[in-house]
Structure formats: structure tokens, C-alpha cells
Amino acid sequence: MESEPVSLIITPTTDTPVTAVMTQVxxxxxxxxxELQSHLLSDxxxxxxLGAMEGIGRLVDAGRVALAADVxxxxxxxxxxxxxxxxxGCATGTDLITMVTRVSAREAKRRVRLGAKTRITQVVGATLPARFPVVAAALTxxxxxxxxxxxxxxxxxxxPSFLAPDAVDAAERGLVASATGTITAENEGLPNAGFAFPADLIRGQVLQWKALLDPDGTAPAEGTVMAAxxxxxxxxxxxxxxxxxxxxTPELRGVMNGIFDTYLSAHSQPVPAEPGRFPTAEEQATHEAEEQVRIDAGEVIPGADQLEALDTRTGGEKRADILRGVFDAAARDAGTPKLGGAAPLVMVHVNATDxxxxxxxxxxxxxxxxxSISTVQRLVCAGGMQKIVFADDAGEIVAFDLKQRFFSSGQRKAIIARDGGCIIPGxxxxxxxxxxxxxxxxxxGGTTTVNNGVALCWYHHSTIETSGWQIRILNGAVQIKAPPWLGLGRDWLPANQHRAHTTLGR
Structure with missing residues (x-):
């Protein structure tokens, strides 16, 4: 796209010269x-x-930060x-900033916080430099x-305040160099020196500098150690x-990562083997033969490993489901503290007609x-319900059902002992x-009995109505039929069962 060159002619007024210049810009x-038609531009x-516009934006942002901090x-x-x-007519500086700029109070405070540490301060008889002068100069x-x-x-x-100022100054210069791609004494000769890193990567480099300058990560305060x-x-x-x-904290992050990685990678090992190596051809053949025995015995549905490809959840969604399972398990654990004499419960109220x-x-x-009503129905299916009847006019309780429709702890133990966990293959x-x-x-009309209950994980329970899996119990044995789109045949086959029931290898 060709256009006429833009010439900047600044004619500031005597009253507000800076404002006039900014208005012309x-x-x-x-x-x-x-005039910008980005869809017509070449790659x-x-x-x-994009880079030029970002450069303009950085200059504008620097001015907004400085002016907000001064106001x-x-x-x-x-x-x-x-x-x-x-x-x-405003209560605080933040209120005045939001009135003039129409930004949120959160954004105004963000600009003020940064500007307060990168602005020159004028006090009586002296001018104090910015707390972070290298960052201030780069912003300007x-x-x-x-x-x-x-x-x-x-x-x-x-x-911490006890660190040597020279060390903090070196960290500031090194980080600004990493953010701008300049070569300084702090990064000369290091890998990637001269490369400008995005802000997301600067965050990680800040942590590295902090670990270098303050390995303990804590500052003594009144005889105690203040830890995150x-x-x-x-x-x-x-x-x-x-x-x-x-x-x-990093420690808890590590614990959480261990839990997440364990379940997210549950299907990553093709065959059990020694750590650090894949199975040999002979071990693979033996494994496949054993799997065929299990398939012939009806203990495994062929092609069950295809289920992983059908799971469209993102990694974040899977981690959220794992975290939910952890909380559910903790709520049922005998060691969990009681609330009002009972284990933690989610009390959900819904109109009976709905x-x-x-x-x-x-x-x-x-x-x-x-x-959603589908969530309520799943919770009722898993956790039971108690019916309470109210008067139509004043909301008075006129009756309530003493019979609660939920599986007892004994029924749960029996079902888990039979199914061994979620019955969906894989x-x-x-x-x-x-x-x-x-x-x-x-x-x-279904009853809350062992012969009408099966074990499902939360994910498969929440999708059982739409996924196409069919379940039935014949003579106390759970059977399942795969969805037609899975291409695994249309026969009823034994579902997953507790490994204590298998005869393989006896």
C-alpha cells in the first residue's frame, strides 16, 4: 500500500505546549x-x-505510566x-485518573505502581533519581x-533490603538487556546474548536472578523467617x-505436577519395562499374546486404546478433572474433618418438576x-436425593421423605470390589x-441397589448420556456395548472388573 509521507509540523501554543504537541500527534x-488496510499488506x-505500531505503543504506554504516577x-x-x-472533586489520585482516561481503577493502579518506581521525584531542595533508572530509561x-x-x-x-545495591543494579541492567536485546557486561558471552526476549520469558529470568541474589528466598524479620x-x-x-x-509454592507445584503427570501419562507406556528403555521385540510379542488371551476371555474390549484418541479434553481440562477427583476422594476419606457432624457434602436444591x-x-x-439440570441429574444419580414438599402459598414444609436415594457406603464398597474402578475400557x-x-x-423407576449401580469416573459419568456407551447388568455381571461410531462391533462384552477377579496368569 502506497501513501503520501506524513510530515509532523508542531505549532504548540504558549499556554499548553505539551498538550498541543500531543494533540497533533x-x-x-x-x-x-x-488509511491502514492491513489485509492488503504483504507478509x-x-x-x-506490527513491529512499528508496537514501538509507537511502547512510547505511548511510557507516557501514560509517567503521567499517571505524577497525577x-x-x-x-x-x-x-x-x-x-x-x-x-475526586477522592483519590486513582479516581482522578479514571475520570480523565476512562480506564478501570485496576489499570490506573497498575500504571501508578510502575510509574512510582520509574519516575524522578522532586522534593524540597533535591531531585531524587528513579528507583529503577535503567528500566525508566528503556521505557522512555x-x-x-x-x-x-x-x-x-x-x-x-x-x-530483601540487605542485598548489596550493586548486585541489584546488575540484575536490573541484565534483565533490561534481555528484554531489549542489547549487549552489556552482565550478558556478554552468555548464550542468547543480544536476543530480545518476550515478557513471558523475562518472568522466568527474573526468578533466576532472584535465586542467584537471594538463594534462601527469605528475609529475616524480627527473628522469624517469612516464607511464601x-x-x-x-x-x-x-x-x-x-x-x-x-x-x-514451588514445592506444592511439584506435588501437583506429580499427580497430574501420573494420570495424564497413564497410557504413555506401551508395555511395562525397565525405566529408561522400550520393550524388546520378544517382550512386545509376549505382551500382545497375553492381551489376546484377555480379549478371548472377554476381559478386554479390542481397540480400547482408541478411547484415548476420542478424549477431546485439553490438558488443562484434564488437570481440572483430576483435581476434582482428588477433592472428591478427600471428601469421602474417613480422616477428613467433619462439618456439623457429617462428611463434606454438596447440597443442591432443585424444583421437582424441573x-x-x-x-x-x-x-x-x-x-x-x-x-445446569444435566449436572443436577448426574449429582442425584451419584449422590442421591431427599424429597421435601413445600406449601404453594407460604413456602411451609408440609412433608419430607425420610428415604434418601443414595448408595450406602457398604453398597459402594461392593460395587468397587466388583468393578475395580471406572468400567469404561482404557x-x-x-x-x-x-x-x-x-x-x-x-x-x-431404577432402584438404588448393587445390581443397578456401576462405577464411573466423573468424566465418563458426565458424558454417559451422550457418548453412546450402553450398560447393563445380567445375573450380577456388568456388560457394556461400545458406541457404533467407535468401530468395535456391536456385541455386549464384560466391562472392566476388579483385577482380583482375573484368571490370567494363574
Whole structure:
């Protein structure tokens, strides 16, 4: 795309020269954006334009950070005789910033935090340099972005005060060099020196510098050691999810990774073998022969390994399901503390008509977001229900069913002993995580008995109505039929069962 060159003619007024200049720059950018047709650019031009636009954005961001920090400082009644915010009818500097810029309070505070550490401070009779002058200079020059600057400033601010200033300064110079791709004394001769790293990778380099400067990772405070602690909380409900907020220590991250990796890689080993090597051809042949014996005995459905390819969950979704199983198992564990004399329960309330018709929603105690009716039906299937009848007019309880429709602990033990865990072939979910499923749903007359219950993991239980798997129990034995689209035949075959029942190898 060809266009006329843009010339910048600055004619500032005497009253507000800087504002006038910025207004002219803004008008030029408006004209550029009006002419920009990125879909018509070549590959090289679109990438070049992206880099150039980002450079402009970095300069603009640096100005926004500096100005926001200055407005906030002028609004601080502790350092100013008269608060700028209050003279403009605002309570705080953040309020004034949001009124002028229309950004969120969160974004305004973000700019102020970074600007406070990268601005020159004017005090009575003296000018104090920025706390992080190298980051400040890089921001002003537009060669580092706000996100990378935040990573550096936040990470180095957390360092203990007893460290030598020269060491912290070296870390700042080295990190800015990594973010900008410059060569300094701190990185000369090192691998990747001169390469500009994205902000996400700068975060990891900040951690490396902190580990180098402060190996213990803690600072003594009043005779105690202040160590980081894991914390977990929930954000406001949005887009069907409660976002998790918090953080975990490296130790807990390692524990969690161990659990996740164990189950995510459950099918990764083709044949049991010594660590670090794959099976020999002879071992593979022996394994295949044993598998054929199990197939002939009806203990394994042929092609069950194809199930893994049918699992469309992302890695994050799988980890969430694993975490759910861990919490479910903990809730059922005898050692888990009781609440009101009972084990932890999820109490869900739903209108009886909605439950029978498959419409409406349910509500869990302590959770403001509704549950889908399919989720409620699955919870009823696994955890049971108790019917309570209310008067139509005043909501008075007029009757409640003493009979609770849920599998007892004894029934659960019996079903797990028979099934050994989830009955879907190829599923390696631990037996302790299994939910109990009514083969004939209770709403269709099914009973809560061992001969009408099977073990399913949460994932297969939540998809059993749509996945196409069929289940039946004949003479106390569980049988399953694979979905037609799986291409495994349409015969009823024995489901997974507890390994104590197998005769293979006896």
C-alpha cells in the first residue's frame, strides 16, 4: 500500500505546549489508522507494521505510566499541601485518573505502581533519581514494554533490603538487556546474548536472578523467617466459570505436577519395562499374546486404546478433572474433618418438576451461580436425593421423605470390589475417585441397589448420556456395548472388573 509521507509540523501554543504537541500527534495517528488496510499488506509489510505500531505503543504506554504516577503523587495529601484530586472533586489520585482516561481503577493502579518506581521525584531542595533508572530509561526510549518492565520492577522490588545495591543494579541492567536485546557486561558471552526476549520469558529470568541474589528466598524479620505460602481463592463468576486466584509454592507445584503427570501419562507406556528403555521385540510379542488371551476371555474390549484418541479434553481440562477427583476422594476419606457432624457434602436444591422434566436449573449452597439440570441429574444419580414438599402459598414444609436415594457406603464398597474402578475400557481413574451410576435412572423407576449401580469416573459419568456407551447388568455381571461410531462391533462384552477377579496368569 502506497501513501503520501506524513510530515509532523508542531505549532504548540504558549499556554499548553505539551498538550498541543500531543494533540497533533494524535491527529496524525488517527489519519494513519484511517488509511491502514492491513489485509492488503504483504507478509513482510504486515509484520513490519506490527513491529512499528508496537514501538509507537511502547512510547505511548511510557507516557501514560509517567503521567499517571505524577497525577497520583500530586494527589497524595501526605506529600502535597493541596491534593490535585480533591481540587478536581475526586477522592483519590486513582479516581482522578479514571475520570480523565476512562480506564478501570485496576489499570490506573497498575500504571501508578510502575510509574512510582520509574519516575524522578522532586522534593524540597533535591531531585531524587528513579528507583529503577535503567528500566525508566528503556521505557522512555520505547525499547521496552510495560509488561516486561512490570516483571522486572516487581521481581526486584521483592528482593530483601540487605542485598548489596550493586548486585541489584546488575540484575536490573541484565534483565533490561534481555528484554531489549542489547549487549552489556552482565550478558556478554552468555548464550542468547543480544536476543530480545518476550515478557513471558523475562518472568522466568527474573526468578533466576532472584535465586542467584537471594538463594534462601527469605528475609529475616524480627527473628522469624517469612516464607511464601500457597493461597487459593475464587474470583467472581463469569462466562460460566469461577476463575481461580492465588498461587502455590514451588514445592506444592511439584506435588501437583506429580499427580497430574501420573494420570495424564497413564497410557504413555506401551508395555511395562525397565525405566529408561522400550520393550524388546520378544517382550512386545509376549505382551500382545497375553492381551489376546484377555480379549478371548472377554476381559478386554479390542481397540480400547482408541478411547484415548476420542478424549477431546485439553490438558488443562484434564488437570481440572483430576483435581476434582482428588477433592472428591478427600471428601469421602474417613480422616477428613467433619462439618456439623457429617462428611463434606454438596447440597443442591432443585424444583421437582424441573428435575423430572429435565428443564430449569439447580442451586448449590454457598454458590451464587446456577447448575445446569444435566449436572443436577448426574449429582442425584451419584449422590442421591431427599424429597421435601413445600406449601404453594407460604413456602411451609408440609412433608419430607425420610428415604434418601443414595448408595450406602457398604453398597459402594461392593460395587468397587466388583468393578475395580471406572468400567469404561482404557480408563485408569483410581477406584477411590469413582462415582456410582444408576444403570436404570431412578427417575425412570431404577432402584438404588448393587445390581443397578456401576462405577464411573466423573468424566465418563458426565458424558454417559451422550457418548453412546450402553450398560447393563445380567445375573450380577456388568456388560457394556461400545458406541457404533467407535468401530468395535456391536456385541455386549464384560466391562472392566476388579483385577482380583482375573484368571490370567494363574
Amino acid at each position: 494524535q491527529e496524525i495517528l488517527i489519519d494513519v489508522m484511517a 513482510d509489510d504486515v509484520l513490519g507494521s 497520583d503523587a500530586r494527589s497524595d495529601t501526605r506529600t502535597q499541601n493541596e491534593s490535585l484530586a480533591r481540587t478536581r 526510549a520505547g525499547i521496552i514494554g510495560v509488561d516486561a518492565a512490570e516483571q522486572i520492577v516487581t521481581g526486584l522490588t521483592d528482593l 505460602r500457597s493461597t487459593v481463592g475464587f474470583g467472581p463468576f463469569r462466562d460460566g466459570l469461577y476463575p481461580l486466584r492465588g498461587g502455590v 428435575l423430572l422434566d429435565g428443564t430449569g436449573v439447580g442451586w448449590a449452597d454457598g454458590v451464587e451461580a446456577p447448575l 480408563c485408569t481413574s483410581p477406584p477411590g475417585w469413582a462415582e456410582l451410576h444408576h444403570v436404570l435412572p431412578w427417575r425412570h
